[in-house]
Amino acid sequence: MGSVAKDVLTVIFGLTGVLFFIGGTVGLLRCPDLYSRLHPATKCDTVGSCSITIALALQIGLDIALFKIMVVILLLLVTSASSGHAIGRSAFKTGVMPWHKKGVVPWPLKGEDRWTGR
Amino acid sequence: MKLKAMSRTVRETIPLALFLFFLWLIFTEKTNWEHLLLGAIVAALFARISFFMVGGRLDPNLNWKVALRFFPFAALLSWEIMKASWDVLTRVFRPSLPISPRIIEFDSILDSDIAKTMLANSITLTPGTVTVEIEGKRFYVHCLAQEHESGLLEGKLERMVAWLFAEGPDDMRGLR
Helix, strand or coil: CCCHHHHHHHHHHHHHHHHHHCCCHHHHHHHHHHHHCCCHHHHHHHHHHHHHHHHHHHHHCCCHHHCCCCCHHHHHHHHHHHHHHHHHHHHHHHCCCCCCCCCCCCCCCCCCCHHHCC | CCHHHHHHHHHHHHHHHHHHHHHHHHCCCCCCCCHHHHHHHHHHHHHHHHHHCCCCCCCCCCCCHHHHHHHHHHHHHHHHHHHHHHHHHHHHHCCCCCCCEEEEECCCCCCCCCHHHHHHHHHHHHCEEEEEEEEECEEEEEEECCHHHHHHHHHHHHHHHHHHCCCCHHCCCCCC
16 A cells, blocks of 8 residues: 555544544533443444544554554543443433433333332 | 362463463564563463453353354444434534433343343443433433433344343344
């Protein structure tokens, strides 16, 4: 691969990462409650950082540092999902009510008493 | 008896120590003997300590078959993750903010802890869904919109994980 093509790909991946990061931040600011804020925070940021690390990997080329980047991507995938789950779980356990649109039952099956008892 | 128990401990610690040593090699990028020796000592020490803390043994459900299957699984999952992120991204940027979140419950077909963990993590990473709690086999998932709920209840991800760990009812193990 020519070095120009490599640079172009790097820029594309980097810009994609930036776009997803902006989306994550906008989502974090626009969403109404804790649970829905978890969605942009866990997903967009994961893809954004993976995309930026891929851009870095392209610039590095075949090197032992490539393995480092791969380990970093794996860790990012595992930790962002786990931390998002941890935040959601603690909110769920302490009885934080999810925001919902009018007419939508936030929790359809059972467990209304879980929150009305408070 | 005591010697036997000890050798078992050592046998179960060695894979972890080797793995840690491999990570050390990647992160230091050095091959002179001082670094190798230090890495070996640190890897052995930490494998030993974590053996005391969490039992050290790998989950019995993890074997080389799972390791081989993990690569196609990871490829499929990354595709799902990219679709998910694009979906959330477009929702977030639209001025009307088309979301209608709620929590849904469903019972998983998966048994082992590692499979359930994998499923929960995959759910969290894919379309507008975040696992908030697991009680036994019951999953509580926060969904961002109606489409995500139906996508989740179709159980594609669950089938993928069932295939990865060769678990659950036979007819659910296929990758469709």
